[in-house]
Amino acid sequence: MLTVILAAQPAPPVESDDYELTQIASGFSSPLYLTAPAGDPRLFIVEQGGRIRILENGRVLATPFLNVSSLITPSRGGEQGLLGLAFHPNYSANGRFFIAYTNAGADVVVAEYHATPSSDVADPTAIRRLMTIDHPFSNHNGGMLLFGPDGYLYVGSGDGGGGGDPFGNGQNRNVLLGKILRISVDGDSFPGDSARNYTIPGDNPFVGTSGADEIWLYGLRNPWRFWIDPPTGRHYVADVGQSQREEVTVLGPGSEGSNLGWDRLEGTRCFPSGGSCSTSGTVLPQVEYTHAEGASITGGPVYRGSSMPELAGTYFYGDFAEGWFRSFRFTGAVTEHFDWRSVTPGTSLISSFGVDGRGEMYIVSLGGRIWRFEGRSSEQMIGDFDADGLDDIGIRRGGYFLVADSEASGAGSFASWTSARLSRGASEVITGDFTGDGRGDVASFYPVNGTWWIGRSSGTSFVTTKWADFATNSGWRSQLVGDFNNDGRDDIANFYPANGTWWVSRSTGTGFSTAKWADYATGSGWSQQVVGDFDGDGRDDIANFAPSNGTWWVSRSTGTGFTTTQWADFTTTSGWSSQVVGDFNNDGRDDIANYHSGNGTWWVSRSTGTGFITTQWADFTTASGWTAQIAGDFTGDGRDDIANYHSGNGTWWVSRSTGTGFTTTQWADFTTASGWTAQQVGDFNNDARADIANYYPGNGTWWVSRSGGASFTTTKWAE
Numbered sequence: 021m022l023t024v025i026l027a028a029q030p031a032p033p034v035e036s037d038d039y040e041l042t043q044i045a046s047g048f049s050s051p052l053y054l055t056a057p058a059g060d061p062r063l064f065i066v067e068q069g070g071r072i073r074i075l076e077n078g079r080v081l082a083t084p085f086l087n088v089s090s091l092i093t094p095s096r097g098g099e100q101g102l103l104g105l106a107f108h109p110n111y112s113a114n115g116r117f118f119i120a121y122t123n124a125g126a127d128v129v130v131a132e133y134h135a136t137p138s139s140d141v142a143d144p145t146a147i148r149r150l151m152t153i154d155h156p157f158s159n160h161n162g163g164m165l166l167f168g169p170d171g172y173l174y175v176g177s178g179d180g181g182g183g184g185d186p187f188g189n190g191q192n193r194n195v196l197l198g199k200i201l202r203i204s205v206d207g208d209s210f211p212g213d214s215a216r217n218y219t220i221p222g223d224n225p226f227v228g229t230s231g232a233d234e235i236w237l238y239g240l241r242n243p244w245r246f247w248i249d250p251p252t253g254r255h256y257v258a259d260v261g262q263s264q265r266e267e268v269t270v271l272g273p274g275s276e277g278s279n280l281g282w283d284r285l286e287g288t289r290c291f292p293s294g295g296s297c298s299t300s301g302t303v304l305p306q307v308e309y310t311h312a313e314g315a316s317i318t319g320g321p322v323y324r325g326s327s328m329p330e331l332a333g334t335y336f337y338g339d340f341a342e343g344w345f346r347s348f349r350f351t352g353a354v355t356e357h358f359d360w361r362s363v364t365p366g367t368s369l370i371s372s373f374g375v376d377g378r379g380e381m382y383i384v385s386l387g388g389r390i391w392r393f394e395g396r397s398s399e400q401m402i403g404d405f406d407a408d409g410l411d412d413i414g415i416r417r418g419g420y421f422l423v424a425d426s427e428a429s430g431a432g433s434f435a436s437w438t439s440a441r442l443s444r445g446a447s448e449v450i451t452g453d454f455t456g457d458g459r460g461d462v463a464s465f466y467p468v469n470g471t472w473w474i475g476r477s478s479g480t481s482f483v484t485t486k487w488a489d490f491a492t493n494s495g496w497r498s499q500l501v502g503d504f505n506n507d508g509r510d511d512i513a514n515f516y517p518a519n520g521t522w523w524v525s526r527s528t529g530t531g532f533s534t535a536k537w538a539d540y541a542t543g544s545g546w547s548q549q550v551v552g553d554f555d556g557d558g559r560d561d562i563a564n565f566a567p568s569n570g571t572w573w574v575s576r577s578t579g580t581g582f583t584t585t586q587w588a589d590f591t592t593t594s595g596w597s598s599q600v601v602g603d604f605n606n607d608g609r610d611d612i613a614n615y616h617s618g619n620g621t622w623w624v625s626r627s628t629g630t631g632f633i634t635t636q637w638a639d640f641t642t643a644s645g646w647t648a649q650i651a652g653d654f655t656g657d658g659r660d661d662i663a664n665y666h667s668g669n670g671t672w673w674v675s676r677s678t679g680t681g682f683t684t685t686q687w688a689d690f691t692t693a694s695g696w697t698a699q700q701v702g703d704f705n706n707d708a709r710a711d712i713a714n715y716y717p718g719n720g721t722w723w724v725s726r727s728g729g730a731s732f733t734t735t736k737w738a739e
Contacts, residue, residue: 030346033358038417039328040363041383041391045075048388052103054374057111057137063376065390068101070121074140075390086119086133086142093122093158099181100126103163108205109171112137118150118173118205120163128153128161130175132205150205152215153196157181160242160260168202169250172221175201178242184262184292185283190239193231198282200243200257202236225277237271239280239302245319245372247335254350256335258319259305262286264293266317267305268337270350278303306354307337314339320373325380327720327739328395329436330420336373336381343368345383356441367391396717402702403451403460405437406479411702413713413722413738414462416442416449421462421475421482424722424738428705431722431738437482438475452501452510454487454527463487463512465499472512472525472532488525488532496523502551502560504537505579513537513562515549522562522575522582538575538582546573552601552610554587555629563587563612565599572612572625572632588625588632596623602651602660604637605679613637613662615649622662622675622682638675638682646673652701652710654687654727663687663712665699672712672725672732688725688732696723704737713737 033039050068063075070089074081093100104120111117115137123129130151135142155161160178168174179189179198190198203218210216220233227233242260249256253273259280261267265287269280279302283291287308290297309317320336331347334356338345344364348357369386376382383391401414410426415434419441424431448465454474455461462475462482470490475482496514504511509527516523520540525532548565555561559577566573570590575582598615605611609627616623620640625632648665655661659677666673670690675682698715705711709727714734716723721739725732 030348030357030359032362033347033360033418037362038396039360039393040396041367041393043389044078044382044392045080045390046388047080048073048390050101050386051371051384051388051390052101052386053105053372054376054382054384054390055105055107056375056377057107058109058377059112060377062140063374063382063390064105064107065374065384066102066105068103068386070102072102072105072119072142076140081140083141085135085140086144088119088121088144091121091123091129093124093126099159099161103128103161104165104176106165106167106173109167116147116205117142118165120165120175122155122161122163123152126158127155128163128177130165130173148217149215150203150218151175151201153177155180155197156187162243164243164245166246166248168248169253170221171204172202173205173218174236174246174248175203176243176246177201177240178244179240179282185241188283190241190282191279191284193226193235193238196232196234198238198240199232199235200237200240200246200255201234202276203234223276236276237278237280239278239282239284241282241286243319244317247319247321249322249324249333249335251324252322252333254322256319256322256350258317258337260316261311262291264311265289265308266311266314266339268307268317268319268335269303269305270335271303275303280305306350307348307357309339313342314344315341318370318372320345321375321381323379323381325375325378326433327378327380328418329434330395330418330422330441332436338367338370338373338383340370340386343370345370345373394720397698397715397720399449400698400700400713400715401449401451401460401462402700402713403462404458404702405460405477407458409703409706411704411711411713412460414451414460416446416462416464419444426704426737430724430735431704434738437477437480438484439481442473442484448499450499450501450512452512454510455529456507456509456527463499463501465496467496487527487530488534490534498549500549500551500562502562504560504577506558513551517546535580537577537580538584540584548599550599550601550612552612553608554610554627556607556609556627563601585630587627587630588634590634598649600649600651600662602653602662603658604660604677606658613649613651615646617646637677637680638684640684648699650699650701650712652712653708654710655729656707656709656727661710663699663701665696667696685730687727687730688734690734 053066065073070092071084072086100122102121108116131149132147159181162176162178164176179185207219209219247256255271257269267287281302318338322335323331336347371386372384374382381393397415399416405412413424421438422434423437424434446464447467459477464473472488474487475484498515500513512525514523522538524537525534546564562575564573572588574587575584596614597617612625614623622638624637625634646664647667662675664673672688674687675684696714712725714723722737724737725734
């Protein structure tokens with residue numbers, strides 16, 4: 021069976037700054053693998069010298085889970101040692117697990133052990149040795165153990181070592197070297213053979229024909245790490261090369277018994293190099309790279325965790341010598357082949373990838389360090405994306421839109437609402453109801469070509485189409501959302517500072533109609549533009565602040581253009597550091613609250629419909645150190661209030677509006693700074709009181725501070 025070889029070099033990952041490697045532990049002795057039973061919060065790390073260590077809640081337990089160093093080759097090192105670990109699929113009930121190691125005679129042994137499932141220390145006595153494979157040399161031992169979705173144990177076996185497969189084991193179907201084997205751990209079909217204590221599945225490809233019955237795949241040099249993806253049944257086999265090629269072969273269901281070519285082929289090339297050979301009857305790799313790029317491939321998993329749903333179905337692999345890792349998707353062909361070097365913080369000696377009990381991915385270095393691969397959220401969005409009255413949390417990551425759908429008491433995990441990766445390079449991602457159906461949509465602006473793309477919400481997904489194309493980069497600096505013509509659909513106002521013009525992209529429900537709404541001839545020097553209905557006519561307007569002379573200018577919408585006049589003049593710049601919009605006196609017109617960080621005062625510019633009347637509403641005497649100020653009706657009385665966040669001590673203080681001033685009290689105290697980097701307002705439990713969503717980039721969690729009218733109750737909302 022011939023396959024298509026990927027010719028192009030891997031592209032850099034889309035939006036790679038949305039992902040990172042976080043070192044979670046160090047100091048291990050030559051770690052080679054990481055795994056965990058399904059659902060178990062602990063991490064089990066295999067050390068080459070013979071110990072299995074437990075990492076729990078960021079702490080390495082002092083006593084090993086298992087120590088078999090006395091059974092391992094006395095001169096352990098190189099490629100020998102404790103090589104593999106697999107927990108039985110039903111470990112939580114039966115406590116069975118299996119290890120692979122090289123014994124004192126340098127043979128490869130697969131053995132079964134037992135532990136009380138909740139215990140941190142296993143029974144050190146082996147229940148039985150399932151398999152002992154005679155091994156002529158010290159290298160190419162394989163040692164990967166993995167249970168497939170069929171419940172059988174798959175065993176990776178190297179070709180016996182020595183360089184160049186001197187005994188031709190890879191192509192010899194009568195030996196177990198240079199293969200992936202498949203056995204049942206229940207029962208014993210060979211009661212008279214102490215080296216074979218297992219059962220052969222009846223549907224193994226060479227049962228009843230020429231070849232060892234244990235063989236599932238053959239023609240391998242050293243399948244150090246392979247993977248089986250349960251949802252698709254595909255096998256991803258990374259085979260370490262000899263001197264020129266490293267390779268990954270993806271095999272679908274029905275490929276059992278396949279010949280992957282070694283030692284006739286190394287990758288897609290004949291072996292030895294320069295000779296002639298036939299590829300007939302072999303499966304060629306879909307991905308390969310030369311030793312100009314790396315020297316020893318380390319296969320990884322297909323990601324199926326919950327924290328990064330946009331990466332579901334993505335296969336990862338790395339290079340031991342060069343320390344990089346890459347990924348691709350396979351759906352009959354290789355797509356989205358990415359090089360993740362940009363998020364590799366000095367990784368080296370990648371001995372293995374690992375997957376925890378929740379399906380999240382880790383990288384293991386032979387040098388003793390463990391990293392967790394995780395997503396960040398550089399763009400956060402709040403909106404009622406399913407029109408159920410509860411605001412939801414959205415993020416754009418890795419070129420996908422992800423949404424955590426709120427329920428009254430919390431939100432579940434993020435789910436991908438886009439089926440295909442979006443283009444990179446969006447400089448602006450904003451939310452609004454652009455179709456007028458009551459569901460929040462997402463608008464993305466691409467300055468490189470001046471296009472707007474709208475992800476319209478269906479309630480369970482986004483359908484993204486181009487809504488406007490301005491042919492060339494427009495130079496617009498600000499994009500503001502509002503219903504500027506009062507038709508029930510949100511529009512986008514774009515400001516061009518080079519000539520002081522406003523252009524409004526009015527939504528038709530299926531696209532934008534863009535026209536110039538204001539021309540100020542020259543740049544105005546405005547540094548702040550905010551949206552609100554300042555004259556109470558149902559159409560959103562724009563207020564522009566010029567700090568050089570302390571003036572506010574309001575561009576009132578007529579429905580087809582802006583009429584701009586000065587609404588306030590503070591003569592000199594006031595030193596205000598925050599301007600937030602809200603209807604602070606419940607008269608149907610939006611006002612502007614100005615915060616002066618130098619002396620801790622709030623001044624509210626109340627709209628009269630044709631101008632602002634500005635008075636001091638609060639004086640905290642000295643600067644409070646608040647780093648975020650956001651407006652919302654936190655008491656449900658129809659008047660907007662202001663919530664102030666103090667990052668130094670993690671407290672929220674709410675300035676409740678009386679209609680003529682603010683009464684400020686502490687609403688929440690998190691004792692220490694929480695590290696939250698984003699605070700956004702929404703009604704997440706549909707009680708007509710504004711709440712606050714806080715994002716913690718350290719672990720990718722969202723916490724919502726729900727308003728009770730006089731205080732906040734904060735709980736984890738999404739992860």
